[in-house]
Amino acid sequence: MKGPVTTVARGPVLCIETSCDDTSAAVVAGGSVLASIVSSQNELHAQFGGIVPEVAARRHTELVNVVVAEALGVAGLGWDEIAAVAVTVGPGLIGALLVGLAAAKAIAYRRRLPMIPVDHLQGHIAANYAIGVQAPFVCLVASGGHTLVAVVNEGVAFRLAGRTLDDAAGEAFDKGARLLGLGYPGGAELDRLAAAGDARFARFPRAVPRGADFSFSGLKTALLYYLRDQGEEAIAAHRADIAASYQAAIVGQLVDKTLRCARDEGLRRVAVGGGVAANSGLRRALAEACESGGIELFVPPLSLCTDNAAMIGLAAGCLPAIEWPDFLALDAYAATVLSG
Helix, strand or coil: CCCCCCCCCCCCEEEEECCCCEEEEEEEECCEEEEEEEEECHHHHHCCCCCCHHHHHHHHHHHHHHHHHHHHHHHCCCHHHCCEEEEEEECCCHHHHHHHHHHHHHHHHHHCCCEEEEEHHHHHHHHHHHHCCCCCEEEEEECCCCEEEEEEEECCEEEEEEEECCCCHHHHHHHHHHHCCCCCCHHHHHHHHHCCCCCCCCCCCCCCCCCCCECCHHHHHHHHHHHHHCCHHHHHHCHHHHHHHHHHHHHHHHHHHHHHHHHHHCCCEEEEECHHHHCHHHHHHHHHHHHHHCCEEECCCHHHCCCCHHHHHHHHCCCCCECCCHHHHCCCCCCCCCCC
């Protein structure tokens, strides 16, 4: 199988994604995204400097019906034209996930529709099918909660080639932004600041685990100690340079490990998914490295990098559905047990 093939539903699929702090609904049919609605909670969580799980879950309950109705309206479809419901069941914030799962169950049960449970990581991989990637390929999935390299042989079935041993790349970006006194969301703010800086200004440790695994905790600590040793005036004068240097250390590890995996696997296609895929430094470095190595690169548009229900629908096209009403026994899970 070279791309998404709907295994059960032959018509449009209504998709719901509430794994973290974005409430999203989409309608996907035959690998085409008919509608994709995302309601961000960034402004809500900015006052806390980060995501508050209980606040996120409560906001999802207020928004989920609204985004579902809007997605159906944009797609120009009525309830009778929906063939199945797809929903993220994990990993993520358990309270947030349960809101989306409850909504999906209610809709599917009322309409006597099958349901397709989707793993969030499968969604990030499947986002690349929207831009024409064909399996097999290597996929870097990097976000605030996950960092891994997957070897995708067909659909969204993957073999884990490497993962972070401690923190995710997105968490490292966010922590660095906080240490530099930047606003929320930190990763995006650090990326914007780094664009005006010199990545050669400061040297941060590039020592990484052997093999395909990642590690970012030591890098965060190195930035903390570096800033402690600088005076306020020096930090203020070179904040962009420090941000660029720190970002380059994260990006360098992501790019090196991903391309090493592609070479080891003998694959000539590399894809990327997750919120960190929106980072301009990573996109640029991957493009340069892949061009130099003769590797074809697939990078989804920004709208498919951050959490969204469209990617869940694209993944659902590769997965079996659970018939009515057996899906009522489904539960959400906070973490995926990965083996590699």
